[in-house]
Each structure stands twice: as structure tokens, then as C-alpha cells.
Amino acid sequence: LPLNARDIALRSAEEAFYSVIRSAGQDRPPYLDRIDYHRNHDNGSLAFEARFHSYVGQSVHWMLFERLDYSRFDLGGYVRECHSLYSRLYEDHMLQLELQPRREALERLYRIMAPAHMIENAREDYRRFEEHLRRHHSYVRPGSVWNDPNPYYINRTIREIEPFRHEGPSQVFRDVEETLRRSRNAVEAQMFMGSATTSTTATEQRTLTADSVLRAYERFASTPSSWNNLVASDLTEASLQRLRDYVLGDYAPQNTEADKKGIELLKSWLTPDQLAQYEKSKAFEVTGSHTGKRYRIKHGRQMNIEELDKNGKRVQGLCALPIGTLVAGDCVLAQKLAIETNEKQFLEVANKFA
Amino acid sequence: VAFLEKMRETNMKFSIMDHSGHSTEAFDKASAESLAAAQARFDELIAEGRTAAVRTGEGSGRVIKAFEPADEVLFIPRLMGG
Numbered sequence: 382l383p384l385n386a387r388d389i390a391l392r393s394a395e396e397a398f399y400s401v402i403r404s405a406g407q408d409r410p411p412y413l414d415r416i417d418y419h420r421n422h423d424n425g426s427l428a429f430e431a432r433f434h435s436y437v438g439q440s441v442h443w444m445l446f447e448r449l450d451y452s453r454f455d456l457g458g459y460v461r462e463c464h465s466l467y468s469r470l471y472e473d474h475m476l477q478l479e480l481q482p483r484r485e486a487l488e489r490l491y492r493i494m495a496p497a498h499m500i501e502n503a504r505e506d507y508r509r510f511e512e513h514l515r516r517h518h519s520y521v522r523p524g525s526v527w528n529d530p531n532p533y534y535i536n537r538t539i540r541e542i543e544p545f546r547h548e549g550p551s552q553v554f555r556d557v558e559e560t561l562r563r564s565r566n567a568v569e570a571q572m573f574m575g576s577a578t579t580s581t582t583a584t585e586q587r588t589l590t591a592d593s594v595l596r597a598y599e600r601f602a603s604t605p606s607s608w609n610n611l612v613a614s615d616l617t618e619a620s621l622q623r624l625r626d627y628v629l630g631d632y633a634p635q636n637t638e639a640d641k642k643g644i645e646l647l648k649s650w651l652t653p654d655q656l657a658q659y660e661k662s663k664a665f666e667v668t669g670s671h672t673g674k675r676y677r678i679k680h681g682r683q684m685n686i687e688e689l690d691k692n693g694k695r696v697q698g699l700c701a702l703p704i705g706t707l708v709a710g711d712c713v714l715a716q717k718l719a720i721e722t723n724e725k726q727f728l729e730v731a732n733k734f735a
Numbered sequence: 736v737a738f739l740e741k742m743r744e745t746n747m748k749f750s751i752m753d754h755s756g757h758s759t760e761a762f763d764k765a766s767a768e769s770l771a772a773a774q775a776r777f778d779e780l781i782a783e784g785r786t787a788a789v790r791t792g793e794g795s796g797r798v799i800k801a802f803e804p805a806d807e808v809l810f811i812p813r814l815m816g817g
Contacts, residue, residue: 642756650809652794703752703812704784711752715811718788722798732816 643710650714667717669724676720682712684734686720701731747773751780751810764804777802784813 648656651665658665663680666689675693679685686699703715719727747762747770762773781787781800788796789805796809 639756646757650794655794701814701816704815707752708756711757715814718796719814730814730816
């Protein structure tokens with residue numbers, strides 16, 4: 382078919398587009414979703430549409446040559462704009478590649494342990510991410526092509542990109558902490574009302590709460606779009622530490638003053654033999670006041686007691702802990718005294734597990 | 736030494752388990768007023784559901800239901816199944 386002037390302009394622009402990509406050393410951008418061609422049946426012209434997915438999870442949607450005034454088509458300007466946009470997308474792409482291992486590390490961080498340097502690395506990522514947003518996404522330069530009203534200019538539509546708001550504490554953390562607060566209140570209310578005293582409700586809810594926080598972290602870490610509301614400066618060490626402590630729960634390292642005080646108190650109530658065992662293996666044995674059975678209490682808050690047979694082998698696990706948010710040392714001491722002074726009541730309260 | 740011995744004889748300490756590890760409250764066994772305050776505090780903590788324990792030897796203790804002017808009383812929150 383004979384090409385009309387619009388088709389020729391389209392071809393020229395298309396060639397220019399790919400030449401820009403080729404000049405960057407790649408055949409096509411890895412984040413290019415697809416390119417569509419549209420024919421306008423009213424006037425027979427063609428349009429070409431490119432869809433991208435940028436690193437920040439936004440869909441960048443170009444409608445090229447829509448309502449194009451081909452007679453005033455500026456190929457040089459178009460090439461410059463291609464360069465500009467491609468550079469931005471390419472930077473997004475490289476940033477994503479660079480941050481991917483860090484994001485994976487961040488996910489692991491909340492699954493197992495959180496060394497300080499990993500937190501610091503994560504914070505550095507966020508700082509860079511924010512800087513990137515500030516430079517490329519958070520404002521519109523006056524007279525820039527993003528909203529250039531000239532009808533003959535390449536008309537493009539960028540959807541789903543909204544100005545990034547930098548407005549105080551991150552909504553991500555606000556949501557997480559609000560969830561945390563509500564759940565904690567609910568669990569503690571049940572504890573004090575006694576309805577959770579002899580059931581696993583409290584443990585289950587605590588686990589559920591920790592899971593929900595973990596999921597929030599995972600969403601946060603793995604979904605770039607959830608970073609939209611994030612401001613790096615909000616990621617204070619305190620907020621990370623607070624949430625990390627909660628997520629890690631019983632497995633958090635004892636490094637706080639409260640933990641130290643709890644351990645000191647525990648040690649002061651141990652017999653010399655128990656103290657030696659505790660110093661050696663973070664566990665010690667106690668004798669039940671009613672049955673004379675032996676139990677091993679490991680350092681921890683819950684699910685840390687084992688009933689032993691005559692040979693010192695585990696028979697079953699037992700779980701009972703003081704209500705409230707106590708440190709591990711206090712919990713262990715409470716468990717020891719309960720078994721040694723009122724084993725019968727302890728066994729009535731404790732949940733058993735294999 | 737005599738001074739310390741005297742202090743040991745007259746001091747009474749409540750160790751109350753809480754989120755900070757534990758908090759302590761001191762009372763003077765030689766003072767009737769302080770002893771009354773200690774008893775009131777003891778009753779208050781027990782009414783909240785705590786268990787009180789005193790030392791009976793090295794590494795051992797016993798639960799007390801009523802106030803005793805012991806050297807140290809440990810208050811433990813009520814246990815629940817976990």
C-alpha cells in the first residue's frame with residue numbers, strides 16, 4: 382500500500398525510537414511490555430502505542446502519534462524526548478537490578494534475624510530510592526514535555542503516575558503499627574478477662590499478629606508500588622527496631638536492658654546446679670512439687686518447657702507463661718517457681734504439645 | 736559491716752515482674768508506717784492477680800498468700816497456657 386505522509390512520519394518516529402534503544406546497547410528495553418499499532422478508520426492514519434512497566438511499578442503508557450499533525454512533526458525533538466524517557470526508564474531498570482538482592486535480603490531479615498548492617502543497607506536503599514523519586518518523579522518541570530499542550534507535539538498519556546507525596550510518617554508503618562496496636566490490645570484484653578488463660582487463643586493470636594506484620598513487611602519489601610508513600614527519613618532505627626522486636630518475638634537477641642535485668646533476676650533465684658546448667662546450655666532442670674517429675678526449662682518465653690522421663694528424655698512439651706509482655710528471664714523464673722511450688726496448678730494451665 | 740547488716744535486717748524489697756525486666760520497691764521493716772504501706776501494696780498486687788513468692792534458700796522459694804515481712808518478695812503475673 383502506498384504510504385501517506387502520516388505513515389512515513391510514523392515509520393520515522395518508530396525507527397528513531399528503536400535507534401535510541403539500540404544506541405543504549407539493547408535491542409529493546411527489558412521493561413517494554415508491548416507495542417501496539419492502531420489504525421484510525423476515520424482518516425486512515427496509524428498510531429503506535431508503547432507500554433512500559435517502570436521500576437516503580439507504574440505503567441507508563443505512551444500514545445504516540447495520536448492526533449499527530451504530521452506537517453509539523455519534529456523528528457529531532459521526538460528523538461530527544463525518546464532519549465530522555467528511555468534514560469529515565471533505563472535508570473529505573475538499573476536501580477531495580479541493583480536493589481533486587483537488597484530487597485531479597487530485607488525479606489530474609491524479617492524472617493530470621495536482623496543484623497544492624499542489613500538494616501543500615503536497607504535504609505541506604507530507601508534513601509537512594511527517595512532521591513531517585515525526588516529527581517525524576519515527584520515534580521513536573523514547567524514547560525516540560527509531560528504536559529506540553531502543543532497539539533502537534535508527540536502526544537503521550539502517562540497514566541497511574543501521581544505526584545509522590547512527602548508528608549510525614551510513612552503510611553506503611555502507620556498501618557503496620559495500627560494493626561499491631563489493635564491486635565495487642567485485643568490479645569491483652571482477652572488475657573486479663575481470663576478467656577485466654579487456659580487456651581491457645583493468646584498464642585494463636587500472637588502468632589497471627591506477628592504473621593500479619595510479617596506479611597506487611599513482605600508486601601512492603603517486595604511490592605515497589607507500596608513504596609510510593611515511603612519517605613526514607615521516616616525509617617528511623619527506633620521504628621525498625623520496634624517492629625523487628627515484635628516480629629522476631631521470642632527469638633530476638635537479648636540485648637536490651639530489660640533482658641539483662643530479667644536474666645539477672647533469674648540467675649539470683651537459681652540453685653548453683655541450675656545456674657551451672659543455665660550458663661552452659663541456656664537451659665536447666667527443675668523438679669515438680671507434686672509428682673517429682675523432672676522438667677527442662679529452656680531460655681525463652683513460651684513452648685520452652687519439656688517434661689522428661691527417668692532417663693532424661695523428652696516426654697512432651699509444655700507451654701505456660703505469665704500474662705503481659707515480659708522478658709524471657711522473667712518468664713523462665715515464673716515457670717521455674719510455678720513447677721517447683723505448685724506443679725499441679727501449672728499442669729492444669731499449661732498446654733501440651735508433642 | 737554492722738551498718739550493712741542493719742540495713743539488710745530492716746530493708747524489704749518488692750521485685751515486680753514487668754516489661755522492663757522488673758521494677759523494685761523498697762520498704763523499711765523497722766518502720767510501722769512503711770510496713771503498713773508494704774502490706775497495702777502487697778494486697779494491691781495480689782488483687783491484680785499476681786503470685787507472691789519469697790526465698791527459702793539458695794535457688795528455692797515458696798508462694799505466700801498473705802503478707803510476710805520477708806527480705807524480698809517476688810511478684811509474678813498470673814500464668815496462662817501458651
